[in-house]
Amino acid sequence: MARYRVPFTYIPAQFSRNRERILAAVEKVLSEGQVILRQEVQEFEQGFAEFVGARHAVGVGSGYDSLYLSLRAIELDPGDEVITVSHTCMATVGAIVNAGGKPILVDVRDDCNMDPDLFEAAISPRTRAVIPVHLDGAPCEMDRILAIAEAHGLTVIEDVAQAAGATFDGRRLGTMGIAGGFSLYPFKMIGAYGDAGMITTNDDGFAAKLRALRNYGVDRETGDYVAYGANSRLDNLHAAILLQLLPQLPQWVERRREIASVYFERLGGLDGLILPTPPDDRYKPVFLNYILRTTNNDRDAFRSHLAEQGVETLISLSRPIHTHPALGLQHFSLPKTEEIARSYLCLPINPEMTDEQVEIAVSAVRSYFD
Ligand SMILES: Cc1ncc(COP(=O)(O)O)c(C=O)c1O
Known part of the structure; x- marks a missing residue:
């Protein structure tokens, strides 16, 4: 395969600049045997929450899972509609269907993001939620989307997979709805060297529910199963590496x-x-x-x-x-x-x-x- 003078991917360059600190982080995790939901996951969650300006960040297995688990947490009833766009990664729409919802797709504007007028026109008595997707790192027109959602009593879950760090009206994306779903896929704003994701929320109860849902549904403090959850834990090894990258x-x-x-x-x-x-x-x-x-x-x-x-x-x-x-x-x-x-x-x-x-x-x- 021909080598490009300007390649699309950049992991080798990023790794070689960070080689020592990444290898040291891996060495520490493996030599201590701390591999599932340990200190590095907590530290990275805390650092990510601070970066986004949210009260909580819950590490999960992928960006897809960040949306799927957020939708599971709002407990859709069969036939409940969730409005989003078709101009997005398949993960957005797949998460809706797999969480039991019915996707309603609306068109985008010239800026490639959800048209708020079309969102409003698509609302029906069955609409439960909206997922604005901040595609390519660009914010949706969030003030209008939030106002329309509020007027109709809809839950807002932001798809921030591509937009960590972006702001709208001075507000960080991922803080405006009940949840912000981030992908930490290798080529996102900050990426693991494999699959990983993060959910941000300002709601204490929602965060607790997500922490259970990512771990088979167990409340780790009481040992009670509070829901039928998934196995979608952010790997400690990924978290340890991401902790080294986050300050950058x-x-x-x-x-x-x-x-x-x-x-x-x-x-x-x-x-x-x-x-x-x-x-x-x-x-x-x-x-x-x-x-x-x-x-x-x-x-x-x-x-x-x-x-x-x-x-x-x-x-x-x-x-x-x-x-x-x-x-x-x-x-x-x-x-x-x-x-x-x-x-x-x-x-x-x-x-x-x-x-x-x-x-x-x-x-x-x-x-x-x-
Ligand atoms: C807009 C959007 N939503 C969701 C996802 C899903 O993220 P992941 O690939 O980490 O599952 C992606 C990533 O490709 C994305 O671009």
């Missing part, structure tokens, strides 16, 4: 924003290219992804051109969830979602990119449109 998260966010500002400046105004919605006073994205869209139905040609220039790109949502026949969701009509899926790609953006690599990516894009 603020600077990673800054580096991503810095690269994004170069992209905005150098790629603006090209005919045939749409850039992401830029930050403003209210929306402070963290740029997990930098989304480019072509307007001439030539995304694949553009992508090949970038590959020839040594720039790797990613397209993970090219077939929207509601278009897969086996899922039974084809009755949803979501033109914006489909348009975005056909026209977008992710340009590399990550904290390990050098200025030179940013420049290569910029030149590669410009040379296609110039």
